[in-house]
Amino acid sequence: RLACDLALHLRAKGHPVTIVTSAINPKTDTSKNLTVIRVEGDDKPNGAWAYFKILKRMERAAKKLPRHDIVISMTDPPMLATVGDRVARSMRSKHIHWAMDLYPDLLPVLGANIPAIIQKIIHYKIYNAVKKADALVPISECIAKHIAKNTTTKQSVTIENWPERSLLKQEECAPFFKDTDQKFRILYAGTIGLAHDFEALLSAATYFKKHSPEIEFVFVGGGRGLSALEKKAKDRALFNIRFLSHQPTEKIKSMMEGGDLHLVTIKDRAAGLLYPSKFYSACAVGRPIIYIGPKECEIHKNIQTHQCGASIRTTDSQALIKSITEYRNNAKMWNDHAQNAKTIIALSPNKNLKQWDDLIAHLNGVH
Structure with a gap:
């Protein structure tokens, strides 16, 4: 989604843009100043060989293109930085690597069983490509x-992510949740992955099921951690936890506004390896954020600096229970933190895209 936003922005600025990605059904779409090339690839690649085939197809497709001034590589699938490096060198172009998460460093956190020697080789190749890139973002x-x-x-150049533009529109939305009884909802919207920690939340849900049944936890989305989380909730008879599938674009804003608090969480071992974009989505709709994770992650600093939520250690379920209870019972604190959250993205995404404009102009020698 962020790559799409950037591509459309650059096209609007008059830059011809080509996107090389993968899809189950390969095809190429072309419109004014924008071409999207989809090479063949599984929706959810299973194993290193599946990723390798996608990477080689993307590289071959990119090298068939006419010269582009800038090549931007992303971090998923893993090893894409090396493809960006080779494509940029073959085109004699500038290479920008856009680092949203870090592989292979994340692989052990995700439970990947990769021999140490293989991981060491991957680590060297990726970081060597990053070292040679003309710019890192x-x-x-x-x-x-x-x-x-x-x-x-x-x-x-650090350029933070930004929320979906639809979340920033000043318009009234019909309520997403139609319950007749009043619920106080903690919302988790996005990927339920293996780098996210939910043990403290499960403990809090167990407590609130008995003491405050009006407090509800809602998960919207999917991911490799979904089935395990669903099983844990079912085994503990946590009927105050609901699971919903991904929602269509037109419902996202009302769904996000339906959460009284927004949850962001990562495992301790994932500190410095990823930064969940759902933090910005929560800010966009003006909701306090409950962050469960290590203090080394920038989200902790943002919450402390802007007073827009609570930062809690992954093992501290009592602190989580206390924070949720305070927000439930203290309307002034909830409102103050909700307003503070909105100030974080007051200039976004225009400010972030302007940083991209400046970087690209600098690499192209335009001052």
Whole structure:
């Protein structure tokens, strides 16, 4: 979604843009100044060989293109930085690596069983490609710091992610939740992945089921961690936890506004390796954020600086229960933190896209 926003922005600025990605059904779509090439690839690749085939197809497709001034690589699928490096060198173009999460560093956190020697080779190849890139764009300072521990870079410019534009529209939405009884909802909207920690939340849900049944936890989305989380909720008879599938675009804003608090969580071992964009989505709709995760993640700093939520250690379920209870019972604190959340993205996404404009102009020698 962010790559699409950037591509449309650059096209609006008059830059011809080509996107190379993958899909189950390969095809190419072309419109004014924008071409999208979809090479063949599984929706959910299973195993290293599936990823390798997608990467090779993307590389072959990119190398068939006419020269582009800038090549931007992303971090998923893993090893894409190396493809970006080779494509940029073959085109004699500038290479920007956009670091949203860090592989192979994340693989052990996700439970991937990769031999140490293979992981070491992948680590070397990716960070060597990052080192050779003309610019690095990490999405947070904690990611930038982790990269700096592993390699040097020619130029690093931190550009934070931004929320969906639809969330910033000033319009009234019909309520997403139609319950007749009043619920106080903690909403988790997005990927339910293996890098996210939900143990404290399950403990809190167990407590509130008995003491405050009007407090409800809602998960919207899917991911590799969904089935395990559903099973844990079922085994504990946590009927105050609801699971909903991904929602269509036209319902996202009302769904996000339906949460009284928004939940963001990552495992301790994932600190500096990813930065959940759902933080910005919560800010866009003006909701306090409950962050469960390590203090090394930039979200902790943002919450402390802007007073827009609560930051809780992954194992501290009592602190989570206390924070939810305070927001439930203290309307002034909830409102103050909700307003503070909105100030974080007051200039977004225009400010973020302007940073991209400046970086691209600099690499192209335009001042």
